[in-house]
Amino acid sequence: MSDELHGKPGEGIGARVPRKEDARHMQGRGAFVADMQFPGQREVAFLRSPVAHGQLRSVVKPVGFESSVFVRADMAGVLPIAAPSTLPTFKLAVQHPLAEGKVRFVGEPVAMAIARTRADAEDIAETIELQIDELPVHVDAHKARLDRTNLLHADWGDNVFLTLNYENGFDAAMKDATVVVRREVSLARQAMVPMEGRATLALWDDRAGQLVVYTSTQVPHVIRVGIAHFLGIDEGLVRVISPDVGGGFGYKCVLWPEDLCVAWLALRDRRPYRWIEDRREHLVAGANCRQHAYALTGYADQRGRLLALDAEITIDGGAYSNWPFTIGLEPGQATGNLPGPYDIRGYRVKTHCVATNKPGFLPYRGVARTGVCFAMEQLMDAIARAVDRDPFDVRMENLVTAAAMPYNSIARKHYDSGDYPRALTMARDKIGIEAWRERQRRGEPDGRRIGIGFASYCEQSAHGTSVFASWGLPLVPGYDSATVRTTPDGGLEVRVGVHSHGQGMETTLAQVAHEVTGVPVARIHVVHGDTGLTPFSTGTYASRSIVMAGGAVARACESLIPRYRHIGAHMLGCTTDETRFEGGEVRGPSGSVSLREIAAAWYLRPERLPADVDRNGLEATLGYKPDVDTGAFSYASHAVVVAVDMESGGVEVLDYVIVEDCGTLVNPMVVEGQTLGGVVQGIGTALYEESPYDENGQPLASTLADYTLPGATEVPPIRIYHLETPSPYTKFGIKGMGEGGAIAPPAVIFNAVNDALADLGVEVNETPLDPRRLLEAIERARVAAPARKVA
Amino acid sequence: MKAARFAYERPADLSSAVRALGEYAAASGDAKPMAGGQSLGPMLNLRLARPGRVIDLSRIAALRCIESAATSASVVPDGRWRIGAAVTHAEIEDSPAPLDGRGFLRHVASGIAYRAVRNRGTIGGSLAHADPAADWPLALNALGAQVCILGPGGRRDVSAADFMRAGFSTVLADDEIIEAIDGPVLSAEARWGYWKICRKTGEFPEASAAAVFDPVRGHARIVAGALGTAPVALEGLAEAVARLGSVALTTHAVDQALVDAVSGLDAVERKLHVTALLRATRQVFES
């Protein structure tokens, strides 16, 4: 890792504090749902639809196992999962916890079986008889969009979830263009493949009189709302605990049918039930992200300045929407983020989100921005080639400048701060462009071709009420709360409703609390993941938690300081005005008193307190949201060098540089870890990952033998450099950055490959870039230009 | 997914293993030997294999030894080596002396999957499983090794080239097991090449090729793997390369030899296989 020196001393904001949560994970002592076992626990296995589209005629329970098998009709009173949205044209897709009437994708849960072990439950499940009349299948979003006869949802009239149209200044801006560049690019469908799949264990707690749901989720409070709502019971009867979670990425930010089914079983029988998703279920029923297709037309001038952009975006939405975010999030983000970090004056876009017979789309790390960055950055390179300029120079021509900040984009996003051209310039310098260009000219001894690529993006993080409310969702994030409790021995307990599952928030939120209170990080205990122990939050998604929960933690800590000082002043025999709170103690003219002594006074020796002590004690719960909640925009430029093997179709990443700016860094090491993880996922999108379907809607990658993920040996050396432009709108100037790493890799790698092959007229534009797609593109170019010799 | 119910047995010696397998094969026909479980395990879990009984061979000492004339002259004749069927890829990778004289087996073993799989997966299991893209069916074919088979009726040897009939299909009968692999020690003049085109480390290849030339024994073989069926030897090409040297090794000649021997390849597959064959065979001239 480069830039190791970036970081402040101490343990507060900006310090490279080692992650507190790593100790248990490094020792295999984490507690995941699959580690849990309760007396009398039963395991659940789901029978899933073997066909992509069909009318469910009958589900026959095996003789002798009638009481161990459940179908939709058994779950009277449980509501189907559906989330409305006020986005124009949005249609409601209703999903039952177990299929009713129709099945709409391979892997859709149809029935469930229970038994002492999972193997026994699977034995029972496979003897359930299904009768399904097959219906015509849609696997191609372009075709499904135009088909008004064969419908997934009969009452829709077509197969379109929603269409977003947006136009701003297009006609006026395009008129001045002298160069018109068209490109079509697309991304394959994928699965998110968290290390831990989904997992839910529900039990009835007689003592508390509550249904306790242990579930691997990013959003425990939201799941509580959902389970109570769809089961039709009081929220007070439900407690949701999200223990250690092995990766979320968006896959675990919604309520799933299986969660509802397991909760229903536990409520019904008052005994523990558990379901653990296996890898096959994940790859089949969870192939639900990234599949976008773009048709872009860029209107530019001779210098490559992009004046106006025309776009048609098609998103293969799969069969269902989701609760609570709805499928509208994806087209909404695509439409609003396509212009990216560029200063464009005219924009026209039409975004279709289409229903097909695949698992319903979910927001995956980077939500739509991986796709829009892929599209925009390829267009930038194409414009550069059209005007015969270096792609770097053309980008510099188009980027929003630091002087223009804050900047209102053509898609009405409000970019709060940053110096985009500086990040790109630094990326070019750090990758060492001149030396690589020289090597590229010289040629490689092994015949491979060198290519250099750039990609830039900006990333809306921590967007709040105003943004989500404009989509009219059932659930809109508002003030995030934190409870900070001083313990009797002068430590802190920090309780937050967001969830940390790899983001390191048990450390970074402690750093925030340390920054305000001076209490050592080791003595600050962050509690999260339990609706019974933490204040409400909509949870962890959209790169929001460090801004929102971090702000709440800081505010709660700040509110305690006057109380500490007031007690301290009394103990020191001076006035509160004469004291300061510093280094974890109250200092007065004649001496100091430690937080430990102050806490002891409040809890254990109240005779030492002043008579007018603040009755709220040494604990506070406060809410926070940024005053301007349109988002704090992180951004980055990535630069990459690849070597392309023309004979094997292999692509090796030789060097990878990232210059990122996420505002004030809370912990550079955590930022680097998050970035690296995201980049590896982005490399997966670029080169490896794909969930293909045959024409009958059968998934062709149902095990990891067919679904290729990058492994340790596929990860190149990655050098990360930081810029720090604090957001003017957030506490401490922090910006969210959890998703960014996954946004640029497909764009930057494809641009590098296209750079390597530009003189052959080869352009690749469809993820993942496997040997077949690459060799076919080379062959196409060879046929198209027979005069040109392909090396 | 979890495996369907099966009975499990771990015989201590070879004869009880063969006896058990024979009995169940005769009675119900649904017993399966298991070695490293690296292929059978996933098949059981996905319920693609549903044997009534699994007979674990992994602890049978007789299947676990590596022998050469140097280690146990009494069993293995001069100029031969012998590897028990239940020897793991990792054990071959780590074997101290190049068993075959030229380090070919060691190299092949070290490139199978990744270490965790190599720690358990066995040479016999790999041959019996007969994945078209697997390493041992290709490498042992190129080397001209023999597969020693043991059944209720006794022992028989089949050449590695004939052992695999097609993808996931071999000449083994239900009641037979592989006992060992037996092959020639290469001469000092022998050269080999081995190339796999894999999307990532540890992944089965898209195309693979092995070339073994031993002028002293008059052995010349170039074999293409990962063709969806058993590996295919390009005999004319090998013979030309042995006779004429590297001048015979043109892209055109390799391509021609491939399409003559294998039908139904599309343009990309053809390109990948030609690349693997060229790169494997070129190594013969580079070492």
Ligand SMILES: Cc1cc2nc3c(=O)[nH]c(=O)nc-3n(C[C@H](O)[C@H](O)[C@H](O)COP(=O)(O)OP(=O)(O)OC[C@H]3O[C@@H](n4cnc5c(N)ncnc54)[C@H](O)[C@@H]3O)c2cc1C
């Ligand atoms: C992730 C992964 C990656 C892999 N990558 C590669 C690779 O790149 N190249 C490669 O070649 N292989 C690869 N493999 C397969 C691996 O090499 C296995 O070891 C091999 O296929 C089977 O060996 P095994 O000992 O595990 O056999 P098992 O799984 O135990 O058995 C496989 C089959 O062989 C039969 N069998 C086993 N032993 C005998 C015997 N002595 N006599 C008769 N029948 C027997 C079993 O009944 C079964 O049908 C990979 C496996 C995994 C899990």
